[in-house]
Amino acid sequence: MPAETATKELILPAKKKEWEIGRIFKRLIKNKAAVIGLIIIILQIVLAVFAPAFAAHNPVKQDLSLAELPPGTDGHWLGTDNYGRDMWSRLVYGARISLFVGIGAVALGLAGGITLGLLSGYYRKLDGIIMRFVDLLFAFPGILLAMLIIAILGTSLLNVVIAISIWSIPTCARIVRGSVLSVKKQEYILAMKSLGASDTRILIKHILPNCMAPIIVFATMRMATAILSTASLSFLGLGAQPPTPEWGAMISAGQDFMWTSPHMIVIPGIAIMCVVFAFNVVGDALRDALDPGMNLEN
């Protein structure tokens, strides 16, 4: 053994501290589509938070003398709808609603999905039961499940959030379960067991943080789906009720005036499209950025 010769401790200085989030962000903004997506998302957040400052008019105040003004009219640059309500103001307040629904539905869905996923991935005995329940939820087509839940709970925006979150649970649970199955075989989990750590401690402090990458991607993508589904449900009359300035409801109300005032459906349509597009590309880019195996130089 050369042990006797190596009497002096040879310890390399640890590498410079690097923030993981910063590294991921750097990789993210290399993707041009993701930058556009991020700008749209930030714009939506700013509009939603400061809606009263951006909106020139009350979004629900009717003035029939100003009905169906085309975009470009003085004082109403995006025009007005059939009740004379300012389209821009309704759009801005609509951003608030879609953001609320998106965040609310995704947060609730994640809470349920992560809990089920962690339990079924970690405890083999619960796995069968939880996964069959998840299969049951999967068996319903998404919108149908949401409609069913709203039919039970009644029509309101909050119930839309609940319906969409329940619809997100099975997918999320499957994703989390898969990650847990691979993480729990890691040696550092065994190390924690040999220290005598409780299951709760292992699940929350050691398994969950190492499952975050797919969860973050799922949450971003699911935001787009949630916003789109809210619009669909509102269009069908199951979500936001008039006169709430919800984008889907605005399209629904504008259908009758499609030929005379197309801006009533085109403007909220474009808004939905932009936001959904933004969340999708950012989700895609995040998936690439979080995967260290991807070479973004090429």
Next chain:
Amino acid sequence: MSTVNVSHQVLYSLKNVKKHYPIKGGIFKTVKNHVKAVDGISLDIYKGETLGVVGESGCGKSTLGRTILGLESATEGEMVFKGENISTKSQRQLKPFKREMQMIFQDPYASLNPKQQIGQAIEEALIIHTDLSSAERREKVVQLLKEVGLKEEHYERYPHEFSGGQRQRIGIARAIAINPSFIVCDEPVSALDVSVQAQVIMLLEDLQKKHGLTYLFVSHDLGVVRHLCDRVLVMYLGQMVELAPVERLYENPLHPYTEALISAIPRPVVGQRRERIRLKGDLPSPADPPAGCAFHTRCPLATELCRAERPEWREVEEGHFAACHYR
């Protein structure tokens, strides 16, 4: 070598410990067979000694380490730690014993949570087993970091910022944080460079002297085992083949399998060649070990008796045990 500290006080006593994994198959997942990873180990581990466990891959040496720590429940047998039989205890009842027994892992890259600062990783043991305040814990962690040759400023770093040897030191600090008396070292240096190996081994020796630790040192590196261990257990297909004080095992191996292992050690002396015993054939499956002596399929001395009868485990000379009909 740490012979000085070795007492004759038994710390951990194993009696016929077995760990069998069921192989399930068919539509109804019925148990078809068992993988006999550890198949009847009986031995005493003395306080303060370093007991080496050697054998080729798949002989059950790592499983033995995990089983005696209670990380795997033993299928059969009795495990008596400091006078208490722990083989029948539940995970909850085992917690005070887990404080006494720790493990150092083979792969320093896989044994640390990549999302946790290393200071917190070491602190974890203190949170679980002590009532120290967070300031006291921090102080203790810093002291542990220094003890294994790291610095205070490493506390907030993440595992990926360290080299393999440094990570192994972190793993060691985590294992000794709660002052255990018994540590299973599962091939702690086999993933490291030779120069780093030497440093880590010296660290293990220092800590043993300082804290009076008892090691179970699982390894396939016979050179390291000779340097570090007091006694050596040779395993083959989950069974005990030979157990002897280290020098006696290397100078006078009794079992043909041990002989073959020892003849495979590279020798740095020019001109002096020792006959290399080459074993024929592959390691048989531990699900279906050969009848009689498990080694008879590859043994140069095998006879009818070996094929028919499992050799008895006997003390050939004082402190030197072997399981062979002909030695």
